[in-house]
């Protein structure tokens with residue numbers, strides 16, 4: 001008998017789902033708007049319809065869910081997703097599980113899902129310890145250490161986005177000062193550029209000015225490159241990582257791959273090592289939903305991580 005699983009990726013504005021078989025082959029993938037402002041029951045209905053739509057007449061053995069924020073397993077609850085309050089309503093995950101019962105539902109952070117998906121897409125066998133970073137509306141990250149996803153005892157491990165790189169620095173949306181997210185997310189680039197020269201632009205527009213050698217844009221991206229290099233060097237120094245993978249909308253800018261590796265590699269401490277690569281996510285925007293489905297495949301004993 002062939003086994004099928006469903007992966008669900010809960011995004012800020014969209015929900016995506018896929019159907020995979022036991023060999024990780026994708027048979028269908030669809031996305032819809034979450035319409036989160038209509039409340040928890042509405043979002044749960046949307047998820048159930050989407051699962052029905054991708055699975056069709058095939059019966060699935062488990063469902064994996066990737067979500068912003070941190071999933072605390074002992075409480076069956078998601079914490080810390082300020083952009084998507086509906087997901088951290090208490091009762092959201094229990095209610096979804098009840099509707100899907102007796103099918104097992106596995107939940108994890110979206111950056112952890114990205115890390116697992118990208119690890120299997122391009123790293124396994126070559127590297128054993130990597131960090132995957134989502135650069136988008138926020139900055140999230142997930143860790144695979146010694147071929148295993150690292151969640152930590154409460155599920156909050158690997159959150160480099162809220163590591164402070166300047167304790168007198170910019171105020172982050174989490175309330176702390178100098179978080180990586182307060183500098184390197186898409187909206188943070190827009191805010192920093194506005195503070196520099198009074199222009200309100202999206203990061204892609206600022207990058208175009210950078211390519212045209214405009215001085216404020218050069219100043220902004222020079223600082224971003226330095227901050228990213230310092231941040232990733234900190235992570236490598238702490239965890240002895242072998243590679244860093246970037247995903248999310250902001251990761252599409254070539255500057256990160258051209259300028260950050262040399263700077264970062266010059267900041268590494270201690271042991272002699274090969275230079276650490278910064279890699280672009282291979283699966284593009286499919287990584288999150290595939291990683292969520294991998295949680296389900298692991299539950300069935302078809303994957304190990």
Ligand SMILES: [Zn+2]
Nearest residue numbers: 162172174179
């Ligand atoms: Zn923060």
